[in-house]
Amino acid sequence: MADSPFTQTRHAQHGRYPQAATVEDFRHNLAAVCARMDAACLRVGRDPAQVRLLPVSKTKPEASLRLAHAAGCRVLGENKVQEAAGKWQAMQDLDDLQWSIIGHMQTNKAKLVARFASEFQALDSLRLAEALERRLQVEGRSLDVYVQVNTSGEASKYGLAPDAVAAYVQALGAYPALRVRGLMTLAVFSAEAERVRRCFVQLCELRDRLRQETAVGDSLNELSMGMSGDFEIAIEEGATVVRVGQAIFGARPLPDSYYWPSDGVAAEAGQ
Numbered sequence: 001m002a003d004s005p006f007t008q009t010r011h012a013q014h015g016r017y018p019q020a021a022t023v024e025d026f027r028h029n030l031a032a033v034c035a036r037m038d039a040a041c042l043r044v045g046r047d048p049a050q051v052r053l054l055p056v057s058k059t060k061p062e063a064s065l066r067l068a069h070a071a072g073c074r075v076l077g078e079n080k081v082q083e084a085a086g087k088w089q090a091m092q093d094l095d096d097l098q099w100s101i102i103g104h105m106q107t108n109k110a111k112l113v114a115r116f117a118s119e120f121q122a123l124d125s126l127r128l129a130e131a132l133e134r135r136l137q138v139e140g141r142s143l144d145v146y147v148q149v150n151t152s153g154e155a156s157k158y159g160l161a162p163d164a165v166a167a168y169v170q171a172l173g174a175y176p177a178l179r180v181r182g183l184m185t186l187a188v189f190s191a192e193a194e195r196v197r198r199c200f201v202q203l204c205e206l207r208d209r210l211r212q213e214t215a216v217g218d219s220l221n222e223l224s225m226g227m228s229g230d231f232e233i234a235i236e237e238g239a240t241v242v243r244v245g246q247a248i249f250g251a252r253p254l255p256d257s258y259y260w261p262s263d264g265v266a267a268e269a270g271q
Contacts (some may be wrong), residue, residue, distance in 0.1 A: 007043070007193060007233055009122075014266050017228070020064065023041035028069035030055075051235055054100055054224075058083065059252050063088050068249070069094055075119070077243055079103030088116045102184075102224075102243055103150030104158045106147075107131040110248035112137050121146040121184045121224050121243075126161050126168070129175050136177035137240050140227045143169065143177060146184040146224050149206065151199040157186055166214055173216055182240070183207050183220025187230055196230050200237035 020026045033053060056077040057065050065076060065087060077100045078084035082262045090095060099118040106157055107128050109214025113120060114135035123129060123145045136143055149171060151161035160168055165183070172180050183206065187199035207220050224241035231242035246252060 006039075007040075007236060017246045017251045018247075020248065023067050023070045026068050026073075026248065030071060030073075033244055033247050034233055037235060040232040041223065044236050047233070052241045054102075054241055055242045055248045056227075056243050057087075057249060060249050062087055064249055065091065066094075069097055069166060073121045074098060075100055077102045077121075078247070079209050079245065081105055081109040085112045085116065111135045114141060114143065117143060118152055119144040119146075119181075121241075122148045122158065122160055123178070124148045124168075126171060129172060129178060133175040133177050136147065141177070142179055143179045145172075146182050146222065147172075148178065148184045151185045151202045151206075152188040154188065160186065162202065165206060166210055169210060169216055169220070170214060180216065180219050180239075182220050182224065183222035184241075186227075187225065187234070189229075190214060193230075197233050197237060200225050202238065204238040 009068035011131060018025075020029055030053075037051055037053065038048045041051060054075060054077045055068060055073045057068065057078075057107065058077070058079040068076065074096055075098045076086070079102060081101060081103075083194040084101060088099055099116055100121060101113055101117050102121040104122050104124075105113065105120070105128065110128065110131035114132060119207040120132070120143055123132075131253065132143060132145075147165060149162055149165055150157050151162065169180060172178055183203055183204045187196045190196055203223055207223055210220055211218060220237055222240045223238050225231070225237075225239045226249040229243050231239065231244060234242055
């Protein structure tokens with residue numbers, strides 16, 4: 001665990017970020033987020049080059065995504081497959097723009113994801129792995145995937161229980177079109193930084209254990225964890241990918257409870 005007890009979450013800022021309305025706004029916001037990332041790395045002696053920023057554009061209109069692209073974003077994260085596919089179709093003139101699907105997906109959406117996504121960060125069932133493999137084979141493509149792990153133990157979140165991940169990762173070896181890159185998690189949504197930190201520590205420890213104990217563990221290099229309100233803590237605990245939306249694009253129109261529901265309603269994966 002990082003020796004930085006004063007790092008706090010910024011969940012109270014959710015909903016207060018100003019809208020990015022110009023390319024310069026996006027450049028400013030990206031620079032501010034990168035400065036926070038660099039500072040978090042410095043606190044724990046990490047190389048900032050080890051951490052990738054994934055801007056999350058869910059719910060934002062095409063015009064905003066085009067501004068983000070003009071500001072330098074080349075990969076965008078989306079939760080809902082249908083929304084992402086519509087944006088992909090409308091923005092195919094930007095041939096260097098890639099798409100990461102970071103939210104839970106039904107198997108009937110595998111055909112769409114196999115067609116255009118470069119990355120899928122919420123893999124948590126063999127049924128979905130099989131559906132993706134079939135469609136990717138048809139498309140002649142492969143897909144980077146992350147296994148989603150429920151580190152908070154909340155019924156409201158998707159993902160595998162930590163003790164089920166080893167067997168699942170081993171089984172993914174049967175699907176050659178799926179390139180397993182690492183693990184993903186959503187921490188508990190809390191102003192109590194140590195509760196959030198425990199989720200990130202657990203994912204890092206799980207990844208390290210799998211690398212030692214399983215034949216396929218060597219491929220598990222990545223840890224996708226941390227969002228606008230808690231990515232600094234995630235970086236302190238080993239994140240290699242942070243998913244940041246509102247701090248780059250601005251606040252979303254609906255309250256946080258819509259994007260991070262209470263028990264009984266599945267939570268979405270990007271902030």
